[in-house]
Amino acid sequence: MKITFLGHATLWIEFDQYSLLVDPFITGNPKASGAIKIKDLKPDFILLTHAHQDHILDVEEIAKNAKPLIISNYEIAMHYEKKGFTAHPMNHGGSYSFAFGRLKYVQAVHTSSFPDGSYGGQPGGFLLEAGGKNIYIAGDTALTMDMKLIPMQLKLDMAILPIGDNFTMGYEDAVIAADFLECDSILGYHYDTFGYIEIDHKKAKKAFDDAGKSLYLLAIGESIAI
Ligand code: NI
Numbered sequence: 326m327k328i329t330f331l332g333h334a335t336l337w338i339e340f341d342q343y344s345l346l347v348d349p350f351i352t353g354n355p356k357a358s359g360a361i362k363i364k365d366l367k368p369d370f371i372l373l374t375h376a377h378q379d380h381i382l383d384v385e386e387i388a389k390n391a392k393p394l395i396i397s398n399y400e401i402a403m404h405y406e407k408k409g410f411t412a413h414p415m416n417h418g419g420s421y422s423f424a425f426g427r428l429k430y431v432q433a434v435h436t437s438s439f440p441d442g443s444y445g446g447q448p449g450g451f452l453l454e455a456g457g458k459n460i461y462i463a464g465d466t467a468l469t470m471d472m473k474l475i476p477m478q479l480k481l482d483m484a485i486l487p488i489g490d491n492f493t494m495g496y497e498d499a500v501i502a503a504d505f506l507e508c509d510s511i512l513g514y515h516y517d518t519f520g521y522i523e524i525d526h527k528k529a530k531k532a533f534d535d536a537g538k539s540l541y542l543l544a545i546g547e548s549i550a551i
């Protein structure tokens with residue numbers, strides 16, 4: 326499985342013959358829009374954790390061309406179905422086996438409104454069991470005790486956690502989250518995009534090192550193989 330960081334909370338995940346795009350926000354991110362062209366992105370599936378602008382901005386433009394299946398919570402799925410796209414609705418605690426593997430929509434402590442203020446359901450994260458790997462994509466969330474449920478059900482190969490603070494947990498809380506998740510391999514995201522969420526990379530990496538864990542911070546366009 327190959328995971329490519331496309332800036333902010335946007336991920337491109339490839340394995341077998343499948344491609345999954347998570348939370349596309351590229352044209353609104355000056356750090357990503359130069360390097361990544363959304364017309365080149367033709368995912369089979371788009372996974373959306375919640376309805377905030379910095380997670381859905383480029384969904385329609387990409388979906389118009391690529392015709393992916395959009396997977397999200399019920400309200401977000403219905404929002405895109407109404408606009409003529411194809412979507413699969415989920416809700417917290419529910420799993421479903423797709424062609425590529427199994428997904429579970431899990432709790433996130435955050436909010437979820439569309440840019441116009443309309444209701445975007447409850448925010449979540451995804452547990453992805455696919456390509457022989459188990460990945461947790463946390464979405465925007467605070468540190469939460471519910472994370473302790475995940476290793477009771479799944480041995481994670483990697484956890485993708487927000488570390489930028491202010492709107493989500495910061496890296497200090499993400500170290501505790503990694504403990505709750507019983508996972509030593511963390512990919513950080515949702516940091517540095519805006520002034521509110523700029524972090525000191527060295528301090529963040531040291532906090533994970535000190536806990537015996539690895540924090541990976543990828544440049545935009547950079548990939549990690551797991
Ligand atoms: Ni958000």
Ligand code: MN
Pocket residue numbers: 334377379380465492515
């Ligand atoms: Mn966000």
